Amino acid sequence: GAVVSQHPSWVICKSGTSVKIECRSLDFQATTMFWYRQFPKQSLMLMATSNEGSKATYEQGVEKDKFLINHASLTLSTLTVTSAHPEDSSFYICSAHSGGTYEQYFGPGTRLTVT
Amino acid sequence: ELKVEQNPLFLSMQEGKNYTIYCNYSTTSDRLYWYRQDPGKSLESLFVLLSNGAVKQEGRLMASLDTKARLSTLHITAAVHDLSATYFCAVPEYGNKLVFGAGTILRVKS
Numbered sequence: 001g002a003v004v005s006q007h008p009s010w011v012i013c014k015s016g017t018s019v020k021i022e023c024r025s026l027d028f029q030a031t032t033m034f035w036y037r038q039f040p041k042q043s044l045m046l047m048a049t050s051n052e053g054s055k056a057t058y059e060q061g062v063e064k065d066k067f068l069i070n071h072a073s074l075t076l077s078t079l080t081v082t083s084a085h086p087e088d089s090s091f092y093i094c095s096a097h098s099g100g101t102y103e104q105y106f107g108p109g110t111r112l113t114v115t
Numbered sequence: 116e117l118k119v120e121q122n123p124l125f126l127s128m129q130e131g132k133n134y135t136i137y138c139n140y141s142t143t144s145d146r147l148y149w150y151r152q153d154p155g156k157s158l159e160s161l162f163v164l165l166s167n168g169a170v171k172q173e174g175r176l177m178a179s180l181d182t183k184a185r186l187s188t189l190h191i192t193a194a195v196h197d198l199s200a201t202y203f204c205a206v207p208e209y210g211n212k213l214v215f216g217a218g219t220i221l222r223v224k225s
Contacts, residue, residue, distance in 0.1 A: 109157040
């Protein structure tokens with residue numbers, strides 16, 4: 001089956017610094033990638049939709065200047081959390097969708113802790 | 116705005132028993148997804164239901180979709196401890212965006 005990787009799997013950073021998370025589709029080309037955030041004991045909330053070569057579409061309430069998304073190729077999307085604060089600590093999960101299928105393939109997630 | 120509701124939110128079951136998790140959604144959709152999440156892990160795809168009346172089974176889990184009632188069920192047969200996890204249903208909005216239910220935490224007790 002299709003594989004999506006994320007890097008890093010966990011990261012601890014200091015408040016005020018920036019962190020970049022990578023999402024890669026390893027064996028298929030992803031026309032669209034999605035970024036989700038999951039707080040403890042909660043469901044997944046979509047943050048943004050990323051299409052290759054175009055600007056990401058952010059969900060209401062998600063600050064686009066704080067969560068920078070770049071989808072530079074059909075196999076790579078990155079999420080940069082800028083000026084991170086403790087309230088940004090969360091589990092970030094990406095998923096990738098390949099045109100022509102109904103499946104979304106989820107990455108293993110990145111646990112971000114901001115101290 | 117699409118809303119997806121699951122119930123129950125928490126389910127404690129004895130091994131060997133049967134139970135059903137329900138997923139209701141508020142707007143028309145002909146597709147629905149079920150996922151499993153283990154603690155500290157990402158999502159594992161269980162089922163993709165693509166049409167009204169779709170039924171899929173894998174092991175002790177069976178999922179069905181009634182698009183007219185906007186209802187999907189995930190039925191657990193003869194539960195075993197290994198099924199303990201959180202189960203999510205999700206419905207696509209425009210552009211393949213998924214809206215997730217709140218999740219059902221399943222604990223199977225031996």
